[in-house]
Amino acid sequence: MAAQRIKYGDIMSLVLLFNIGAFSLLTLSQKPLDTNAILLGGIISLIFAFQYMVFTLFLKRTDKLILVLISFLASVGFIAIYVLDTSLLIRQIEWYLIGFVISIATIVFLRYFLKYIYKYKYLYMAATIGLLLFTLIFGKEIGGAKNWVTIGRYNFQPSEFGKVMLIFALASLFSEGKGFKHIIIGGAFTGTCLIFLVLQRDLGAAMLYFLIYVILMFISTSNLYMTLAALGVGGLGAFASYHLFGHVKVRILAWRNPWADITGGGYQIAQSLFAIAGGSWVGVGLGNGRPNDIPVPSSDFIFSVICEQFGLIIGVIIIIIFFIIILRGVSIALRATEEFYSLVVIGTVAMIALQAFINIGGVTKFIPLTGITLPFVSYGGSSMVVKFMMFGILQAIYAVNEQHEDKLRRYPLEER
Amino acid sequence: MPMKRNIKLLLGVFTIAFFMLAAYLVYIVVFEGDRNYNNVYNRRITTQDKRGEIRSRDGQVLARSVRQGDVWVREYPMANIFSHVVGFVDKDMRASGIELSHTRELEGLNNSIFRKIFHKIFLGEIQGNNLELTLDSRLQKIACDAMPSGVKGAIVLMNPKNGEILAMVSKPDFDPNNMEAVKEQREKGESSVLVNRAVQGKYPPGSTFKIVTSVCALDNIEGMLDRKYNCEGTVSIQGSQLSCSGGTAHGNVDLFGAFGVSCNTTFAKIGSELKRDVMLKTAESFMFNKTFYFRDIITNTTSNFPTGGGDSELAQNAIGQGQVVVTPLHMALIVNSIANDGVMMEPRLVRSIQTYNNMDLKKMSPREVTTVTSPQTAQIIKDMMVEVVNTGTGRVVALDSTQVAAKTGTAEVGGNARPHGWFVAFAPADDPTLSVVVILENVGSGAGNCGPIAKKLLKEAIKFGY
Numbered sequence: 001m002a003a004q005r006i007k008y009g010d011i012m013s014l015v016l017l018f019n020i021g022a023f024s025l026l027t028l029s030q031k032p033l034d035t036n037a038i039l040l041g042g043i044i045s046l047i048f049a050f051q052y053m054v055f056t057l058f059l060k061r062t063d064k065l066i067l068v069l070i071s072f073l074a075s076v077g078f079i080a081i082y083v084l085d086t087s088l089l090i091r092q093i094e095w096y097l098i099g100f101v102i103s104i105a106t107i108v109f110l111r112y113f114l115k116y117i118y119k120y121k122y123l124y125m126a127a128t129i130g131l132l133l134f135t136l137i138f139g140k141e142i143g144g145a146k147n148w149v150t151i152g153r154y155n156f157q158p159s160e161f162g163k164v165m166l167i168f169a170l171a172s173l174f175s176e177g178k179g180f181k182h183i184i185i186g187g188a189f190t191g192t193c194l195i196f197l198v199l200q201r202d203l204g205a206a207m208l209y210f211l212i213y214v215i216l217m218f219i220s221t222s223n224l225y226m227t228l229a230a231l232g233v234g235g236l237g238a239f240a241s242y243h244l245f246g247h248v249k250v251r252i253l254a255w256r257n258p259w260a261d262i263t264g265g266g267y268q269i270a271q272s273l274f275a276i277a278g279g280s281w282v283g284v285g286l287g288n289g290r291p292n293d294i295p296v297p298s299s300d301f302i303f304s305v306i307c308e309q310f311g312l313i314i315g316v317i318i319i320i321i322f323f324i325i326i327l328r329g330v331s332i333a334l335r336a337t338e339e340f341y342s343l344v345v346i347g348t349v350a351m352i353a354l355q356a357f358i359n360i361g362g363v364t365k366f367i368p369l370t371g372i373t374l375p376f377v378s379y380g381g382s383s384m385v386v387k388f389m390m391f392g393i394l395q396a397i398y399a400v401n402e403q404h405e406d407k408l409r410r411y412p413l414e415e416r
Numbered sequence: 417m418p419m420k421r422n423i424k425l426l427l428g429v430f431t432i433a434f435f436m437l438a439a440y441l442v443y444i445v446v447f448e449g450d451r452n453y454n455n456v457y458n459r460r461i462t463t464q465d466k467r468g469e470i471r472s473r474d475g476q477v478l479a480r481s482v483r484q485g486d487v488w489v490r491e492y493p494m495a496n497i498f499s500h501v502v503g504f505v506d507k508d509m510r511a512s513g514i515e516l517s518h519t520r521e522l523e524g525l526n527n528s529i530f531r532k533i534f535h536k537i538f539l540g541e542i543q544g545n546n547l548e549l550t551l552d553s554r555l556q557k558i559a560c561d562a563m564p565s566g567v568k569g570a571i572v573l574m575n576p577k578n579g580e581i582l583a584m585v586s587k588p589d590f591d592p593n594n595m596e597a598v599k600e601q602r603e604k605g606e607s608s609v610l611v612n613r614a615v616q617g618k619y620p621p622g623s624t625f626k627i628v629t630s631v632c633a634l635d636n637i638e639g640m641l642d643r644k645y646n647c648e649g650t651v652s653i654q655g656s657q658l659s660c661s662g663g664t665a666h667g668n669v670d671l672f673g674a675f676g677v678s679c680n681t682t683f684a685k686i687g688s689e690l691k692r693d694v695m696l697k698t699a700e701s702f703m704f705n706k707t708f709y710f711r712d713i714i715t716n717t718t719s720n721f722p723t724g725g726g727d728s729e730l731a732q733n734a735i736g737q738g739q740v741v742v743t744p745l746h747m748a749l750i751v752n753s754i755a756n757d758g759v760m761m762e763p764r765l766v767r768s769i770q771t772y773n774n775m776d777l778k779k780m781s782p783r784e785v786t787t788v789t790s791p792q793t794a795q796i797i798k799d800m801m802v803e804v805v806n807t808g809t810g811r812v813v814a815l816d817s818t819q820v821a822a823k824t825g826t827a828e829v830g831g832n833a834r835p836h837g838w839f840v841a842f843a844p845a846d847d848p849t850l851s852v853v854v855i856l857e858n859v860g861s862g863a864g865n866c867g868p869i870a871k872k873l874l875k876e877a878i879k880f881g882y
């Protein structure tokens with residue numbers, strides 16, 4: 001146990017070194033010296049160190065590796081955001097701190113209530129649909145999708161919070177029963193969500209909601225026919241939306257050949273590909289290149305910015321890190337004591353993984369672009385806070401697993 | 417427990433997906449990086465950086481960077497002669513030609529990291545690489561001068577075996593040393609001199625397309641060579657009239673005879689007999705309706721063969737009229753694939769890449785694009801093209817020392833405008849090392865106007881040992 005803690009501590013030190021090193025470079029590359037960079041870099045490093053300490057000292061039964069990896073992802077994001085816009089970084093640090101607090105709150109809350117929350121499936125469904133309906137009525141359009149709600153001086157994306165509710169709703173539903181009835185209820189509920197999301201033109205979220213339903217349904221019911229049927233319906237829906245909605249068609253055509261309409265539909269993806277090609281293996285160097293040529297560089301296209309700055313190598317490392325997070329998540333799910341816990345963990349991990357895949361795949365032209373954020377890296381309040389909530393969920397169930405296994409170790413006979 | 421099994425299955429799916437994602441990312445950087453980066457809309461391409469030299473294969477400097485005050489300026493010693501093919505760099509219009517397609521090599525951006533670090537430390541800045549082109553400056557100049565003044569058009573002179581372009585001219589041209597003049601012209605709304613007609617110009621191919629129609633006929637109609645057609649000078653297909661040049665009736669002809677005298681009515685009949693689908697298939701095997709991806713030439717222009725249309729349109733298409741259009745470079749590739757036993761080679765402009773101090777970095781090698789037909793069919797077409805020079809419409813190109821093979825074309829453009837003239841040829845016929853395509857807009861007959869230019873280029877190129 002002690003040996004392991006030291007190991008994660010070492011990785012954490014590397015992350016801190018990386019973070020400080022990058023911000024030092026940003027400081028030194030300016031004449032006169034850009035002291036803001038090192039100041040902010042220092043603050044971020046302190047936050048990382050403090051967060052790691054809180055987890056090692058007060059939340060011992062948590063997976064430190066996930067924490068360390070998330071700190072690294074956030075660090076790369078912070079650096080890219082600083083290169084783009086200093087003032088944006090300060091707000092992103094605020095969001096990170098809020099996310100940190102939320103993650104602790106989630107862990108503490110679930111420690112006491114995890115046992116009881118499996119049964120409120122209709123409440124979660126109502127909450128999800130309520131959030132989406134609320135957005136549809138009060139939402140305003142930012143960047144082509146009407147999925148933002150303004151409260152005071154903050155913009156929220158309720159569909160982000162809806163993701164957590166969706167996972168709980170489906171996990172609760174499918175842990176209760178696996179019959180045809182449950183599959184249909186889940187399908188009807190998810191279908192309703194999709195209609196609202198498509199009306200908000202939030203195609204990325206629609207794709208995520210749909211895939212989470214398919215995954216959780218398959219995992220719990222093992223019903224291959226219904227899974228294939230659901231995928232078929234999804235495919236039909238995608239086909240229909242290609243013909244019904246102009247913006248979907250534009251995205252698909254831009255994916256097939258961005259160069260044909262480079263000043264119109266293909267503009268975003270072309271700019272992204274220029275940046276990635278410009279970065280090549282090791283990048284153009286921090287602060288160099290033309291990151292601001294890339295559209296929505298701080299959120300949807302942050303991966304392209306990172307590839308131009310740091311090169312392909314960091315791009316691949318980011319993909320690997322997401323994969324390690326998946327591995328850890330799957331291990332938590334496999335060890336979980338209750339089916340409900342397993343499903344919640346799988347839903348959460350799948351959400352993070354799918355989002356990473358869809359985001360990176362979109363900006364590299366691997367799949368059509370859908371406009372979603374890169375978890376823990378992209379700028380954005382709702383995204384950051386919700387991802388930390390998910391992080392908290394994973395950690396809470398990890399803690400339950402540990403507790404259970406400790407008990408088994410201590411009273412092996414009793415359990416048999 | 418089925419759920420655990422399902423979770424592991426899901427993990428397998430994610431494993432494959434993320435592995436593919438990472439592999440794809442590496443792929444687009446390593447294999448598509450240059451093509452993606454060297455784009456005229458990429459604002460990363462600037463004029464301030466020092467670029468490597470561009471030289472012709474005979475050692476002429478075609479482009480170099482010179483210091484002017486504290487910035488680098490690009491200089492083009494041969495001025496107009498290489499305007500489209502070498503291109504320009506400019507702060508507003510960025511770049512074109514080789515200057516665009518090889519930005520990364522010229523700026524040294526795709527040097528290895530070790531080379532970059534070495535340059536930064538010992539030379540102060542990253543040094544671009546030099547390019548040696550396949551172009552011969554002497555032939556390029558001859559081609560340039562051979563174009564009649566005031567006439568628009570293009571010339572492509574190539575080696576059909578390895579795809580090396582020896583000369584590529586498009587008129588009207590411009591002086592890349594004086595881009596301000598080009599911009600002024602543009603602002604006045606004059607037709608753009610920047611268009612590289614050899615690569616981007618879409619022209620009706622006229623009778624030169626009979627090469628493709630003949631290949632299609634030979635590959636799809638049994639006993640084609642023994643067939644006889646009766647030419648009465650005109651023919652009516654689905655009510656629309658189509659006639660031979662000057663209304664001449666060629667009488668009883670076979671494929672050889674019809675090709676030699678370029679008999680329109682016979683080819684119209686052949687086309688109608690072949691049907692749209694079969695013709696389309698052959699045209700597409702010749703890369704019509706397809707986008708080329710060349711290493712050295714950026715092209716978004718596609719040659720078109722109509723995918724639909726009635727019999728009268730098809731009859732028109734069979735003689736290279738109607739909705740058929742082709743770029744001069746593509747026509748050169750069609751001729752090349754006949755000369756090269758049915759194999760189409762990728763056209764190339766860069767012979768080798770050298771470091772800033774002229775150490776060899778990379779020698780470029782030939783690459784096949786596609787196989788368009790069998791060597792047997794190619795040989796028959798070759799023989800037919802030899803007949804064109806010996807007894808048919810292409811006598812003007814005959815050389816004393818070498819057997820030339822050729823096809824003429826005079827493409828109607830509609831309205832009262834004079835037709836475009838085409839002349840395509842290769843030599844020596846039995847073992848071709850040279851091919852040439854000449855197109856001149858609105859000059860009338862191809863044989864009369866373009867033939868002498870083709871002849872001159874072949875003669876000079878042979879003299880230089882090509």
